[in-house]
Amino acid sequence: EKVIQDGDKVRVIHNWVNTEELSPGIKNNEFSSLYKIDSKFVVSFAGILGHLQDFEVILQAAKNLEKYNDIEFIIVGDGVAKGSIEENIRKKNIRNVRLIPMQPKDKYPQVLHSSDVGLVTLVKDLKTPVIPSKILSIMSSAKPVLATMLLSGDAPKIIKESKGGFFYDAGDAKGLTEGILSFYNNTDKIAEYGLRGRKYILRNFSLEISCKNYRELFEEMS
Numbered sequence: 001e002k003v004i005q006d007g008d009k010v011r012v013i014h015n016w017v018n019t020e021e022l023s024p025g026i027k028n029n030e031f032s033s034l035y036k037i038d039s040k041f042v043v044s045f046a047g048i049l050g051h052l053q054d055f056e057v058i059l060q061a062a063k064n065l066e067k068y069n070d071i072e073f074i075i076v077g078d079g080v081a082k083g084s085i086e087e088n089i090r091k092k093n094i095r096n097v098r099l100i101p102m103q104p105k106d107k108y109p110q111v112l113h114s115s116d117v118g119l120v121t122l123v124k125d126l127k128t129p130v131i132p133s134k135i136l137s138i139m140s141s142a143k144p145v146l147a148t149m150l151l152s153g154d155a156p157k158i159i160k161e162s163k164g165g166f167f168y169d170a171g172d173a174k175g176l177t178e179g180i181l182s183f184y185n186n187t188d189k190i191a192e193y194g195l196r197g198r199k200y201i202l203r204n205f206s207l208e209i210s211c212k213n214y215r216e217l218f219e220e221m222s
Helices: 030-034 055-064 082-091 105-114 133-140 154-162 173-184 188-204 207-221
Strands: 041-046 071-076 097-100 117-121 145-148 165-168
Touching: 030 105, 041 055, 041 105, 055 071, 055 082, 055 097, 055 117, 055 173, 082 097, 105 133, 117 133, 117 173, 133 145, 133 154, 133 188, 145 154, 145 173, 154 165, 154 188, 165 173, 173 188
Parallel strands: 041 071, 041 117, 071 097, 117 145, 145 165
Antiparallel strands: none
């Protein structure tokens, strides 16, 4: 492995998120009305349903919270893991999780606006450090993020620095359950954490910031 000795020659420029498209919005919208979740406390996962996403931890957290009639989990998306998710919901008789088909891109912001918290869950076998784009999308929409993943890597650091949510070790259904309840029992925290996440994205992951960083880099090189 080659080790870079001179840190002054290293510049990190993040991928950006469309902060105009993914901006704060109203909870009651066309999507929430269509799926009749306007009056629910909505916990959402939206994206590809693949093998690297940990749906077991989501379903276990949902099972833990079944006695709360006004908490509803929505899993919005399609993918190879959809069949196993449906099977687990049936086997465990989980009544507070709804599977919703993948939505068109222009409806994705409404999914986030309809949510009270957004989930990002990765399996413990995923050793490669990654920053799921869902984290940035959820924060940009001014919603708190709750994540379960390996605690090494940059993704937990982003959540910690932003103070826009909570993160737990991969597979920690107990922690995830407690995180959901912390927002359910104190709904003022939703706006508080959401706003902090939004401000963090604008400072670090907006297109304007990335362009500024590239411009400064090219000016230094010229």
